[in-house]
Amino acid sequence: MADLTTDHLLGLELMLNEEELAWQQRARTFARERIEPVIDADFEDRLFRKELVAELGAAGFLGMHLTGYGAAGASAVSYGLVCLELEAADSAWRTLVSVQGSLAMSAISKFGSDEQKQQWLPGMAAGTLIGCFALTEPASGSDPASMQTHARRDGDDWVLTGAKRWIGLASEADVAIVWAATDDGVRGFVVPTDTPGFRAEPIGGKLSMRASVQCDVFFDEVRLPSTAMLPDARGLSGPFGCLNEARYGIAWGVMGAARSCLEAAIDRSTVREAFGKPIGGTQLVQKKLADMFLEYEKGLLLALQLGRRKDAGTLSIEQISVGKLNNVREAQKIARTARSILGGDGITDEFPVMRHMANLEAVATYEGTDEIHTLVIGRALTGIASYR
Template sequence: MDAVFDLDDLLEADEIAWARKARAFATNRILPAIEQDFEDKRFRVELVAELGAAGFLGMHLDGYGCAGAGAVSYGLVCLELEAADSGWRTFVSVQGSLAMSAIHKYGTEEQKQRWLPGMAAGELVGCFALTEPTGGSDPASMKTTARRDGDDWVLDGSKRWIGLASIADVAVVWAETSEGVRGFLVPTGTPGFTATPIDNKLSMRASIQCDVEFDAVRVPGDAILPGARGLSGPFGCLNEARFGIVWGAMGAARSCLDAAIGRSQTREVFGKPIGATQLIQAKLADMFVEYEKGVLLALHLGRLKERGALTPAQISVGKLNSVREAILIAREARTILGGDGITSEFPVMRHMANLESVRTYEGTDEIHQLVLGRALTGLNAFA
């Protein structure tokens, strides 16, 4: 595949180095156990510190022990990690693009010094508590509240599908206040904070997502993120995570395409490899074209981001396209693998299941279609 699509020719030396480091990590530390981890619903928490030591956590941020890497380098790392499993790219996104970005963008210097160096090193884990049981695509209907009580804040409510919450040291919690939606840094050991892993998942089984309850959770006045007011606060972080997904989903697609190409060369039917048939070659060509287009779009968005010119609508183009096409590539790859494609001998069904979650979080297809529709027409169709 690399012989046709010479991506390295479009990259800088440091970007190639980041990609190769991430591919080596995925190959050596994630892939040997991922099928069993998916079967066992096991998240290997011991890899968190290794990801930190490799510089992948909050790598796009400056200072506080973060690598200060460019947007394309970060995207390439997301692609390589998700080529192993969406759960590990999700971990990097939740830790770096959501929790760490929120603190870095909106926190005080004291908050940054307290949390970011440990999070960059993988010594501390953060989560990002925005989604609620009844309002995944409608955060404006938020029911979690924070009220003043003397110098403190008291939080009540619930969140759902919160990645890493049961292993996190700090939660970035978004709550409705008398002055609108605000963000709070809540140490997870605070009385009244309860995180319960969601156990009955058929997707993202090698990662952690939780239900979170806040029962009169009391935090000091300086727990608030002073730079975030209204929904623009969490949305700013979500766009960072969506950018990583644009790249990451193409990693899952590449893994499926690689499996299909390999199988087409070794499986023989009617006296020859199935890859020597016109129908299989047509499928592989179509899958490859969509993969290459997706990566080139991701690269274009990365260059825009590095210039400070990337817009939310452009991110929606990338997220919508990458995940939708990755799912189609995974499904077509399964047909080439035949019946064996539904087994864990190949990664395709695992990627396909994971991508259904990736398609849903950080904005469903429908939400991104409406974002684009509004950008194209100037008319709001959300309500």
């Protein structure tokens, strides 16, 4: 019942058109029928349920904001709503949609040749092919300009050497978008993962994002034809353009995790009793619930504003940073407050809150840390880039 209460109080449906509502409902149904029944066990077992990728493709969610080559051509707001509903189930599945669509497919769509688009995008949109996006390195997360992965010319070929870390889906992927330093600056390469010298090893011991796969990736003299280069990506503006697509989706997605925690807290507060009445009838708990709802509402309205600007073609990099920074930060606060309302039971898998809390720690780090987005906003306010 709680989700009906939060939806009704916010009145989000009055701000959406029929197409947007249809995408949201499709994603909510998928999340509740295909992800939620198994996600606690998958998180516990560190299981990536690969068979769901083709189902996500069949539902139209993969690269849905792109046009052509089997992609749905949906609006930015529709894509955001899908991210919201998938992350309400678990961050791992919104992350998959981000890696596949906002990163790997966007890179090929924005910067690839016609041949690259024809070869990869239809299968990736259908979920029969999986892609990954290899930018982050072991010694350079927030500073990609210092990347050590290098591609050198050898006749008509390119030879790729180096390593990447925290690369989502790399061990499951059919194709990797790899960013490397060259004598001509940073360039992107489309690398089939069965190319000799390519190796991906899943990172173990994770206490967050356990239902998904992140990897160390190694390039040992990986030989590529000249046609492997993304022809229209030069410098860091290429990968950053894709990262901004993913950051936009995060601003929506984390509000799904926040909503899930809020709903759990509301439901529990109406049945758990202390001192002879439900704890939801106490002023302190009602204040917590009200504060949580206000931040959820504001975060969702911020995401919607970003989506409307994105659909209008007026969304700036700084505005994306505002959305990612604020909404992740507030989702983390909502999750912690929900845990306190649940009491000791809040640390068990009877409720999704601790799982969301753990996942949000990872979301706060990838696609730009809080510190990086703070400095992006600071630069916009002062005109001074403090991180150079």
